[in-house]
Ligand SMILES: Nc1nc2c(ncn2[C@@H]2O[C@H](COP(=O)(O)OP(=O)(O)OP(=O)(O)O)[C@@H](O)[C@H]2O)c(=O)[nH]1
């Protein structure tokens with residue numbers, strides 16, 4: 001119709017875009033086919049870009065709608081273990097696919113426990129040998145009172161200010177010395193295992209070697225407390241760390257495929273991956289003999305070295321782990337210790353849609369490094385968070401590895417108050433996990449009195465698990481109420497997150513609660 005009155009035709013001729021895309025007047029057949037091909041390519045590229053934009057928009061929308069959970073708490077509080085429980089409960093295929101990657105971490109945890117014992121025995125044989133870094137002493141010998149919970153006279157615990165007597169090597173026989181020599185081979189595989197987990201390890205080792213060795217006690221303090229503080233601080237620096245993210249798991253899994261590749265480089269990589277397992281299995285009987293030796297246990301006890309309560313303790317499982325065909329169990333993976341650096345983002349593909357409310361949302365879980373130097377990295381994630389799971393281990397007899405004068409419980413309470421008070425988090429659901437309940441139970445059953453550490457608990461108050469749990473729950477609830485900028489519900493669970501069954505039941509409840517609150521917040525319910 002427009003062309004009949006000539007208007008449309010005139011417009012198309014005047015249109016600069018039409019002029020540019022019009023076919024040339026004297027085009028050969030070859031030129032025409034090339035031009036059409038180019039136009040087709042350009043159109044295809046255009047469609048790809050548009051599809052990409054639509055996909056990006058969809059992804060952004062999914063991300064915006066995703067439930068975002070931040071795991072918070074001090075170092076060793078159980079954040080990464082809680083993440084592994086999330087995967088085991090809701091995304092089991094993902095969890096099982098990563099199983100073999102954990103083998104090297106667990107082997108390394110085992111070797112490190114042996115190293116701790118060998119260090120102590122060497123110091124026993126030659127008292128002039130300084131104790132190497134990494135010794136997990138019973139922290140109660142230096143634990144201060146907890147001013148955040150109460151103000152009362154100093155505790156009179158017999159554990160306070162204990163002094164270690166000079167020790168003689170008389171109880172160690174020649175057989176022990178031979179055992180120590182043989183197990184020396186095991187220590188050589190520590191760096192190999194590190195390299196199996198972390199491709200960056202070699203580069204970092206070179207850097208570490210160029211920094212001054214930790215040859216003196218901190219602040220020149222040679223007291224028992226000073227040496228314990230030094231050992232604990234050093235322990236933190238020798239823990240297993242990998243780059244943030246799940247890349248290390250892909251690296252270790254990829255390494256398993258080397259055997260198909262017969263190049264020299266691949267053969268060398270295969271040797272590095274297999275050698276630690278071979279050495280570990282050759283040392284199996286010696287590791288068992290060392291750990292079951294009465295004299296060795298006695299020396300560790302006398303020196304207050306508490307290997308058994310160290311994170312990543314696997315000596316009781318050496319029979320099973322120090323073998324060539326070892327495959328980690330679910331429980332092994334939950335008990336493995338691998339320190340988190342910075343902030344890791346984990347996408348959970350929910351396989352078990354147990355939710356009656358909403359099973360279509362993606363879940364993003366942020367696992368953070370909890371040591372004090374890492375905490376300023378948490379803040380950028382506060383803005384857009386749906387829920388926080390705060391891990392509060394009730395370890396009132398222990399101090400922080402990175403700051404040996406600070407009691408763990410005191411640090412947890414200070415952190416809890418800060419998180420409750422943060423205005424950026426006022427709309428987020430906060431779920432408190434009173435974690436490491438199994439350790440609390442063991443501590444109280446061994447006769448340690450809470451009132452020695454927390455005077456406000458009262459000397460006459462029952463020193464049993466039920467009352468102690470209730471006391472902490474009430475305290476933390478009161479702090480939440482006092483510090484939150486606006487009223488919020490107090491969600492609290494008692495957990496031992498190394499127990500996958502009980503944790504799974506709790507996580508299903510937590511998941512429903514978070515989804516429900518999120519819908520209420522969005523005015524959907
Ligand atoms: N006995 C016991 N051990 C636990 C519990 N929760 C965690 N652990 C162990 O404590 C160690 C530290 O736990 P992680 O989950 O790595 O601690 P984290 O909070 O992620 O620590 P960072 O990454 O350093 O911030 C691991 O060896 C866990 O297996 C618990 O409830 N009971």
Ligand SMILES: [Mg+2]
Pocket residue numbers: 079080081338339340367368369370
């Ligand atoms: Mg962690």
